[in-house]
Amino acid sequence: MDLLNLENPVFVTYAIAASLMVVKVMGQGWMTVHRMLKVGGGWASPEDLRTGLINKNPDPSQLNTNDYVDRSRRIHRNDLENIPAFWIAGLLFVLADPALLSAQLLLYGFVAVRLAHFLAYATKQSHEIRATFYTLGSLIVIYMALHMIWVTII
Amino acid sequence: MDLLNLENPVFVTYAIAASLMVVKVMGQGWMTVHRMLKVGGGWASPEDLRTGLINKNPDPSQLNTNDYVDRSRRIHRNDLENIPAFWIAGLLFVLADPALLSAQLLLYGFVAVRLAHFLAYATKQSHEIRATFYTLGSLIVIYMALHMIWVTII
Amino acid sequence: MDLLNLENPVFVTYAIAASLMVVKVMGQGWMTVHRMLKVGGGWASPEDLRTGLINKNPDPSQLNTNDYVDRSRRIHRNDLENIPAFWIAGLLFVLADPALLSAQLLLYGFVAVRLAHFLAYATKQSHEIRATFYTLGSLIVIYMALHMIWVTII
Numbered sequence: 001m002d003l004l005n006l007e008n009p010v011f012v013t014y015a016i017a018a019s020l021m022v023v024k025v026m027g028q029g030w031m032t033v034h035r036m037l038k039v040g041g042g043w044a045s046p047e048d049l050r051t052g053l054i055n056k057n058p059d060p061s062q063l064n065t066n067d068y069v070d071r072s073r074r075i076h077r078n079d080l081e082n083i084p085a086f087w088i089a090g091l092l093f094v095l096a097d098p099a100l101l102s103a104q105l106l107l108y109g110f111v112a113v114r115l116a117h118f119l120a121y122a123t124k125q126s127h128e129i130r131a132t133f134y135t136l137g138s139l140i141v142i143y144m145a146l147h148m149i150w151v152t153i154i
Numbered sequence: 155m156d157l158l159n160l161e162n163p164v165f166v167t168y169a170i171a172a173s174l175m176v177v178k179v180m181g182q183g184w185m186t187v188h189r190m191l192k193v194g195g196g197w198a199s200p201e202d203l204r205t206g207l208i209n210k211n212p213d214p215s216q217l218n219t220n221d222y223v224d225r226s227r228r229i230h231r232n233d234l235e236n237i238p239a240f241w242i243a244g245l246l247f248v249l250a251d252p253a254l255l256s257a258q259l260l261l262y263g264f265v266a267v268r269l270a271h272f273l274a275y276a277t278k279q280s281h282e283i284r285a286t287f288y289t290l291g292s293l294i295v296i297y298m299a300l301h302m303i304w305v306t307i308i
Numbered sequence: 309m310d311l312l313n314l315e316n317p318v319f320v321t322y323a324i325a326a327s328l329m330v331v332k333v334m335g336q337g338w339m340t341v342h343r344m345l346k347v348g349g350g351w352a353s354p355e356d357l358r359t360g361l362i363n364k365n366p367d368p369s370q371l372n373t374n375d376y377v378d379r380s381r382r383i384h385r386n387d388l389e390n391i392p393a394f395w396i397a398g399l400l401f402v403l404a405d406p407a408l409l410s411a412q413l414l415l416y417g418f419v420a421v422r423l424a425h426f427l428a429y430a431t432k433q434s435h436e437i438r439a440t441f442y443t444l445g446s447l448i449v450i451y452m453a454l455h456m457i458w459v460t461i462i
């Protein structure tokens with residue numbers, strides 16, 4: 001039975017959730033670019049101090065860490081610590097052929113809590129709020145991985 | 155022929171190995187959290203200095219780099235440099251329909267050497283020991299990717 | 309219809325592109341290792357200062373950031389911000405059953421622009437050149453993710 005096709009509503013759920021997370025991760029890179037251009041700083045490499053279209057008035061201080069830019073990089077790093085694991089755990093979850101409702105709750109639930117985590121981080125909410133959304137997302141991914149291990153054992 | 159199903163023992167091997175690595179990566183995030191809470195420091199963001207359940211006695215030094223916490227972050231970064239590539243190289247390896255024994259050796263072998271790498275890093279073993287386990291894991295992933303390229307050519 | 313098999317030329321295209329990117333990411337780790345050994349510095353952990361085969365003449369300055377080594381780490385980080393998303397967006401693109409030509413253009417195109425990004429970064433080209441290749445790769449990944457979302461809606 002081939003489960004990875006668009007006739008399978010569980011796969012469609014996964015495909016939408018995983019694609020939204022792709023756009024999220026790639027968009028985070030663009031948020032960093034936007035912030036670097038806006039403040040004209042937070043650059044990563046010495047050669048970024050050359051005069052050019054991107055940098056019209058180079059200054060060594062542009063290589064300093066800038067919290068406005070670095071915040072976007074930290075969000076990005078947190079994404080990379082969670083979302084690739086979600087992609088593969090979710091794919092394996094689809095291949096374990098779960099009930100549609102549980103797939104929707106877990107997969108769309110992950111998208112929702114990661115969006116909430118992004119908003120909490122970007123708007124500098126207290127650690128407790130950010131940690132709550134992180135925890136929920138992390139538990140969803142761990143649950144899906146353990147579910148696959150469980151299914152292979154029974 | 156659909157190879158991604160639980161009737162295929164090569165896929166089951168992959169599903170277990172990939173799921174264990176999901177738990178490993180997500181668990182590394184929790185090890186960082188645990189260490190941050192234990193030492194009450196190594197925080198990442200200025201807003202983490204607000205008083206709250208997580209941080210009852212804020213102090214600016216809590217944002218300094220703390221090796222105990224940063225070690226867990228370095229292990230995590232090393233995981234992210236290796237495990238997502240393993241997930242996709244392993245999936246492609248399954249789709250190349252290899253012999254079960256070679257799949258078991260490579261996929262469970264990767265899990266074993268990454269676990270050994272984690273233990274060597276967490277307990278501050280010499281660079282040579284950590285590097286050996288890193289090398290074995292890296293070679294397994296590269297081998298699986300080259301195998302897929304080879305299979306598509308012949 | 310099972311799309312993930314070697315009879316499907318779109319899948320073969322994906323398998324080759326994804327495998328090449330696996331080798332690229334893993335190779336970046338080896339470039340960092342090579343550079344650390346060459347300059348005898350840029351080490352990450354305090355225990356790397358122990359005398360051993362890798363480090364025959366330890367010195368505390370070996371833990372300082374070294375741009376030659378750190379450049380390879382920055383390239384690696386940029387890879388991790390782009391390539392895992394490519395792997396999953398590309399896999400979903402294959403499962404959306406696209407025309408072979410568009411799959412070849414997007415998947416091999418991504419490989420080509422990431423190789424160009426690597427060369428631009430490693431040889432310290434101006435930010436504008438590096439940014440151009442980054443942008444093209446990013447747009448390809450975002451396009452494939454939006455394509456999957458679009459296909460599930462219509």
